[in-house]
Amino acid sequence: MNQLHDAFTLFLSLLVEAMPFLLLGVTLSSSLLFLISEKQLIAKLPKNPVLGSLVGSCIGFLFPVCECGNVPVARRLLLSRVPPSVAISFLLAAPTINPIVIWSTWIAFGDRPNIVIFRVLFSAAIATIVGCIFSIQPDSRALLQTSFAKRLQPITTSQSDSISPLLQSGTFLLGQGKSIPFDDSLSVDIKQANSSNFRSKWQLFFTNLLAEFSELGGMLVFGSAIAATIQVFVPREIILSLGQDTITSILAMMLLAAVVSICSTVDSFFALSFAATFTSGSLLAFLVFGPTIDIKSVGLMASIFKPKIIIYIFTLVAQLTFIFTLAYSYFF
Amino acid sequence: MRSSSVQNRKKFFFPLLEGLSLLAWGVLLLKYSFTGQYKLLIHPNYYSLVLGSGLILLVLGIIKVKSIFNNRQPNNSDHISLFPPGLGNSLLLLVAIAGLLIPPKVLTSQTALKRGVGDLPLTTVQPQAFRTASKPEERSLIEWIRTINAYPEPDAYSGQTANITGFVLHLDELPDNYVMLSRFVITCCAVDAYPIGIPVKLDTNRSNYPVDSWLTVEGSAISETLPVKDRIETNAITEKRSVVIEARAIETIPTPKDPYSYR
Numbered sequence A: 001m002n003q004l005h006d007a008f009t010l011f012l013s014l015l016v017e018a019m020p021f022l023l024l025g026v027t028l029s030s031s032l033l034f035l036i037s038e039k040q041l042i043a044k045l046p047k048n049p050v051l052g053s054l055v056g057s058c059i060g061f062l063f064p065v066c067e068c069g070n071v072p073v074a075r076r077l078l079l080s081r082v083p084p085s086v087a088i089s090f091l092l093a094a095p096t097i098n099p100i101v102i103w104s105t106w107i108a109f110g111d112r113p114n115i116v117i118f119r120v121l122f123s124a125a126i127a128t129i130v131g132c133i134f135s136i137q138p139d140s141r142a143l144l145q146t147s148f149a150k151r152l153q154p155i156t157t158s159q160s161d162s163i164s165p166l167l168q169s170g171t172f173l174l175g176q177g178k179s180i181p182f183d184d185s186l187s188v189d190i191k192q193a194n195s196s197n198f199r200s201k202w203q204l205f206f207t208n209l210l211a212e213f214s215e216l217g218g219m220l221v222f223g224s225a226i227a228a229t230i231q232v233f234v235p236r237e238i239i240l241s242l243g244q245d246t247i248t249s250i251l252a253m254m255l256l257a258a259v260v261s262i263c264s265t266v267d268s269f270f271a272l273s274f275a276a277t278f279t280s281g282s283l284l285a286f287l288v289f290g291p292t293i294d295i296k297s298v299g300l301m302a303s304i305f306k307p308k309i310i311i312y313i314f315t316l317v318a319q320l321t322f323i324f325t326l327a328y329s330y331f332f
Numbered sequence B: 001m002r003s004s005s006v007q008n009r010k011k012f013f014f015p016l017l018e019g020l021s022l023l024a025w026g027v028l029l030l031k032y033s034f035t036g037q038y039k040l041l042i043h044p045n046y047y048s049l050v051l052g053s054g055l056i057l058l059v060l061g062i063i064k065v066k067s068i069f070n071n072r073q074p075n076n077s078d079h080i081s082l083f084p085p086g087l088g089n090s091l092l093l094l095v096a097i098a099g100l101l102i103p104p105k106v107l108t109s110q111t112a113l114k115r116g117v118g119d120l121p122l123t124t125v126q127p128q129a130f131r132t133a134s135k136p137e138e139r140s141l142i143e144w145i146r147t148i149n150a151y152p153e154p155d156a157y158s159g160q161t162a163n164i165t166g167f168v169l170h171l172d173e174l175p176d177n178y179v180m181l182s183r184f185v186i187t188c189c190a191v192d193a194y195p196i197g198i199p200v201k202l203d204t205n206r207s208n209y210p211v212d213s214w215l216t217v218e219g220s221a222i223s224e225t226l227p228v229k230d231r232i233e234t235n236a237i238t239e240k241r242s243v244v245i246e247a248r249a250i251e252t253i254p255t256p257k258d259p260y261s262y263r
Helices: A002-035 A038-043 A051-061 A071-079 A084-092 A099-109 A113-135 A147-160 A165-169 A183-192 A200-232 A236-242 A248-259 A268-271 A280-292 A295-301 A307-331 B004-034 B044-069 B085-100 B109-113 B139-150
Strands: B161-169 B177-187 B194-201 B214-229 B237-253
Touching: A002 A099, A002 A200, A002 B004, A002 B044, A002 B085, A002 B109, A051 A084, A071 A295, A084 A113, A084 A268, A084 A307, A099 A113, A113 A280, A113 A307, A165 B177, A200 A295, A200 B004, A200 B044, A200 B085, A248 A307, A268 A280, A280 A307, A295 A307, B004 B044, B004 B085, B044 B194, B109 B161, B139 B161, B139 B177, B139 B194, B161 B194, B161 B237, B177 B214, B194 B214
Parallel strands: B194 B237
Antiparallel strands: B161 B177, B161 B214, B177 B194, B214 B237
C-alpha cells in the first residue's frame, strides 16, 4: 500500500511537471495552424532529395510539437504533395529539433551541454539519412498505408490530368468505373484557416487545442503511469546491473525509451532521473531514440505508412542511434 | 428518433467530459500551488509554471463548459485519435479527481534504500559550489555532503560543530548505535529525487529512533572507519574512513513542510 502511494506520488509528480510543457506545445501547434501557410512552405522546398530531407528535419522549428503532434502535421504535408522523404525526415526530427524540446533539454541537462548539442546533431543526422534512403522510392503511394494512399490518389491524378477540368473535385474518376469518395476534411481545415473570419479562426484554434490536449494528455497519463511503476517496483539495482558496460547500457536505455513512450518535451526530465546511474552515451541514446520511435508513436505512424515501412524505419533508426551513441561514448 | 437522441447525448457528453477534465486539472494545479504541496512533487523553480498552467486550464475549462451550454459546438470530425472518443478525457478527469482526493506523500526510507543512499551521485561529483566561508554549525545536511565531496579528508572536519535535520535510516551494514540521517535532493521532480545521508553516532541503540522519524541532531564531527556498501556490486562491503557526527543532543521533530533539499 505504501509503495502504491509512493508510485502515485511519482506519477503525479511526472504529470505536474509535464502539464505546463504539454500546454505550451499544444498552444503553439494550434496557433501555427493558421499562422503558417503550408502552400507557401511547400513552394520553397528544395527539389534535391538530400537538401529536401535536411530541410524536412528542420521544419520542426516551425511546428514545435512532440511526437504525438507531428503525425497530423506530417499527414497534412503528404496530402499537400510534399515528397515522402521530406515528410519522413520531418516525422523523425521534429520531436527533437524544435525550440521547446531543446529548451527543456537545456533545463534538465544544462550542466552537461554535450548531451544537449549531440541530441540535436544526432537526431538531425538520423532523420536526414533515413529521409534520403526513402527518397529513392519515387512513388510515395508504395510507402503509404492503403487507405491513406487512396485518399492521396484522387488529388494527384485529378490535378495532373488537365484534360478534364470538371473532375477537379475528385469524386469520380474515369477508368476506375466507380466514384471515389474524396475525404477532403483535411483541406477543409486549411480553407477554414485561411478564411479571414476572426471568430472561426479562433474557434478552430480552440477546438484544435482542446482536442490535442485531451488526446496527448491521455497519452501522458499512460506514459507516466508506466514510468512511475517502473521507478517504484523495479529496484534501481536491477536497472543498474543492466547498464553495466557501454553497449548493454545503450541497449537498455533504448529499450526503456521505446517502452516508456513519454513525450519528447518532457523526456529529458525523465532521463535525468537515470543520470546518476547511466553513462552519458546511454542517456543520449534514450534522448535520441525515444522521440522518434516508441510504442505510442508507432501506433500513430500506422495511420500513415504500411507496416513494412514502419519496420524499416524502426530498424534504421535503432541501428543509427546505436552506432552514433556508441561512437559518442568512445570519443567523449 | 432513438438514434438521434443517442447522438445528441454523445454531442453533449464528450464535450462536457472535456470541459470537466480541464476544470479538474486547473483546480488540481492551483490546489498544489496554493497549499505548497507542489514542493513534494517538483522543484520550486517551476512554481510559476504550475500556477500559470493551472490558471490557463481553469479558464479554458470555463470557456468550454460555457460554450456547451450556449450550444455553440464546432464540429471537428477530422481528428486522428488513437483513443476511442472520450477515453483520453476520462483518464485525465479520473487522475485529477484521484489527485484531489489523495494528497502526495513524502518519499520514505523504503525508496531511499531502493535508490541507494550515499554521497552525491557519481556524475555530479564535480564540486558545484565550494564555500569555505560557511560556518560548520550553519551548514545544512546537503551543504555538509557538498563540502565533504569537495574535500573528502575526514580529519579536516574533526571537532566542527554540526546542526542538521533529516530523517532516520537504518542501514544493515552499520553497527547498532549508528543511524543514517538522510534527506532527498530534488533536481527537477520527485521522480529524480535521490537520497543523501551522513552517519550519526548515538549513545544508545538505534531502535530508540525508528525509521522515517525526523530528527534535528546537534553534535560534532569525528572521523571514523565504517563499513560501506558498494554502490554497484551490492553485496560487497568495504571499510571506509568517513565523517561521522557524534550526537550530543537529539530532538525529534514532525515532518517538515518542505522535506526535500533542492539543487
